[in-house]
Amino acid sequence: MTSPGGRALPASFDQAVVADVDDRLAAITREHGVRIGWAVESGSRAWGFPSPDSDYDCRFVFVRPRSAYLDPWPPRDVIETPLDAVLDVNGWDLVKAVRLATGGNATVGEWLRSPFVYAGEEEFRDELLALVAAVADRSAIVRHYLHVGRDHWERSGAADGAAVHLKRVFYALRPAATLHWMEQHPGRVTPPMDLGALLAEAPVPDAVARPVADLVAAKAVTREMGSGVVPAAVRAWVQERFERAASDDTVPPPGASAAARGEAATRFRALLDRWAPPG
Numbered sequence: 001m002t003s004p005g006g007r008a009l010p011a012s013f014d015q016a017v018v019a020d021v022d023d024r025l026a027a028i029t030r031e032h033g034v035r036i037g038w039a040v041e042s043g044s045r046a047w048g049f050p051s052p053d054s055d056y057d058c059r060f061v062f063v064r065p066r067s068a069y070l071d072p073w074p075p076r077d078v079i080e081t082p083l084d085a086v087l088d089v090n091g092w093d094l095v096k097a098v099r100l101a102t103g104g105n106a107t108v109g110e111w112l113r114s115p116f117v118y119a120g121e122e123e124f125r126d127e128l129l130a131l132v133a134a135v136a137d138r139s140a141i142v143r144h145y146l147h148v149g150r151d152h153w154e155r156s157g158a159a160d161g162a163a164v165h166l167k168r169v170f171y172a173l174r175p176a177a178t179l180h181w182m183e184q185h186p187g188r189v190t191p192p193m194d195l196g197a198l199l200a201e202a203p204v205p206d207a208v209a210r211p212v213a214d215l216v217a218a219k220a221v222t223r224e225m226g227s228g229v230v231p232a233a234v235r236a237w238v239q240e241r242f243e244r245a246a247s248d249d250t251v252p253p254p255g256a257s258a259a260a261r262g263e264a265a266t267r268f269r270a271l272l273d274r275w276a277p278p279g
Helices: 015-032 043-047 066-070 094-102 107-112 122-135 138-156 166-184 195-201 206-221 232-247 258-275
Strands: 035-042 056-063 078-080 087-093 117-120
Touching: 015 035, 015 056, 015 087, 015 117, 035 043, 035 107, 035 122, 043 056, 043 166, 056 094, 056 107, 056 117, 056 258, 087 094, 094 107, 094 122, 094 258, 107 122, 117 122, 122 258, 138 166, 138 232, 166 195, 166 206, 166 232, 195 206, 206 232
Parallel strands: 056 087
Antiparallel strands: 035 056, 035 117, 078 087
């Protein structure tokens, strides 16, 4: 449950880091003349498999003054702050978020559903999430998770049954669980962000659920999980998820339809009317 100011953070978050995030967001608002509509934690903490030494990944969507969107030479559609060993804070312009979401990129939808919120307006979140749902191409979202998950799976080396860095396996497990969730919920296009929620809403066999839960528990208390062999049942399940999704991925991406682009444009202008700062 978010607070009236949009804040929703667990007590386990390092308060010094949270204060640093707040300072960076305030500086971005001041120095760039933007409004930050929604700022969340992404990465392993929001995905449900943090380690004690996991860094913090703050992501946000910002809105510039309306005049900036009429400029023939618009500013960059990304704002970044210095990356360090603990903190990574960067965000997307609303126009970038809308374009990517309309094209099938699932990232902005994940940010809007993060369980951990640093700042923002719930109404902005809800309006942008409604835009994402209205223009979503389900096949493109499936393709997004297939390509992201399969790439991580292949790079991890886990499919061969060899000992691998177990931390890397999670970046394939979550997309596989998302694909499973979408198969079990054919009418929906907004899967949960958290791995535990995905598996709760789309249960998997105990032979998969138990070792996955063990891996999550081990990662939560171990700074470096080290190497190990992914259990055969988990390997088979992950590979099956990707194969099933790939079997439907035979047609080249068509791109956003004219109707989806038109809907996105209408909703984008409405968001600007309400949320663009003066300037």
